[in-house]
Amino acid sequence: MNQNTTQFLTLVRREILRFVRRPYNTFLPPIITNALYFSVFGVILGSQIGQIAGRSYLQFVLPGLVVLGAISDSFENASFTIFHGRWNDYIQAVLTSPMSNRSMVAAYVSASALRGIVTSLLIIGVGLIFTSVSVPNPVYLVSFLLVITTLFGGLGVIGGLWSSDFDYLTVMNQFILRPLVFFGAVFYSLEELPEFWGSVSLLNPMVYMVNGVRYGMIGVTEIDPNTSLAVLTGTTVVVLSIDYVLFRRGYGLAE
């Protein structure tokens, strides 16, 4: 194994061990939260809502909840690990090593994307207790999950570098990400909105993610999944490039 690979894998391993060894902080919360979502929205309220796009309400909201969990955790993982490392200065052990800036970014983003995917699988697992999905387009499902967790891992890196206090992390997760997801057609169909608000919703990038994953899981979408995937992939490349430039310039890392 060459030196670059060893360096990259060491940081990825460190990041994975950090979240795997703390399941009560990392994996249990989305399991509990989503079990509650499915119970309340799916079983109790869902029976009164009926079908949307020919699917039960529970089947309809499941992909959105998967997206919510995936992006929250991949973003939170990257932003927390970088900010916490800066806050306590231990990120300097990485920064003063011969690792390339590209490897550092790749490691932080990969580990965060992996956490987002694990969270997705756990939410799907919980969802399957309450309902069933046929996954008619598994390639799209996997592709969308990979792209959106990588994208939000990359955004988390920016958030972690930008934050100068723990409050910043809360603000980004609770006041920016969650509202975007909740207004991202997780719990409703765009067709149910007045035309104006339906058009406004198309400005929300979460709509494309939720529809993409929904297409993969239950074969229903209101937006062309190929266009969504292309736009999201392009956005991911741009975000990762920004990550790299920030690391190279030492933004938030060097004086």
Place this chain on the structure above:
Amino acid sequence: MTEPAIRASGLQKRYGDVQALDDLDLTVDQGEFFGLLGPNGAGKTTFINTLVGLVHKDRGTAEVFGFDVEDDYREARDRIGVAPQEFNVDRFFPIIEVLEHKAGYHGIGRAEARERAEDALKTVGIWDKRDTRFDWLSGGMKRRFVLARALVSDPDLLILDEPTAGVDVQLRHDLWEIINRMNDAGTTILLTTHYIEEAERLCDRVAIMDDGQKVEVAAPDDLMARGTDTIVLGLAEMPRTTPRLDVEGVTDVELTDEGLAVTAMGGSQTAPSIMRELEAQGHTVTSLDIRRASLEEVFVDMTRDDREYAEVSA
């Protein structure tokens, strides 16, 4: 030709109104034990952080073993082990894993990283604490651990920023022994310290820094030779007034309870002339004590703030 371990030229770094590094030129040879002395804010830590990439210089160049610290940062950092003044250790993992990770960041495979981590912990004497997290170590153990982390990548250049700050005498001596062994084995050491005795005892050469500039670089003995020694002479009968001594090198003469205190450059060379002059004036010298200038006194003289000095004088 062998590249120096460190070569800095015209290095500048400014933080707002503060010029942390002001056109700093400095060369440290391979295998040298080099000390950086200076008051707080002199720019020592800024200089170190420039070498390891935690500070981006505004101007000038800095090289480690011939590798530019920015253009060839990977090659430069691969040769450096740094033990910083402030603890900056990953609190999530037992200390042996922290060392394995550090070795891994240097491209060392897992099996060898484990071996190196164990060796480093044994070297600094805290192997039995290998499964403990950093927060649970005592203050002295934390210092030992930070040194172990600097050693785990087997660096060619070991940078120690105040490594013995706040540790007891025994631990200080233990750390000195480890560092000396590293230096004997060929590792270049760059040490910053507030303990002048430490620099006097360990370093081949020291640089005195102040206000981001290099004030002087020399061997500790050479620097001390430049300081003014105090020669205390016992006289058979103490005069009522201070005798006038017209001897080259004498800068001050004072009557004290201990005798006649003469401040002079190069005390050993000047003492015979002083004694002859005193005897020519009719005094009988009964004892002689030459107190050499300490590195600390030289350091204080060289880093004394002119403005502060002016205020005191006024």
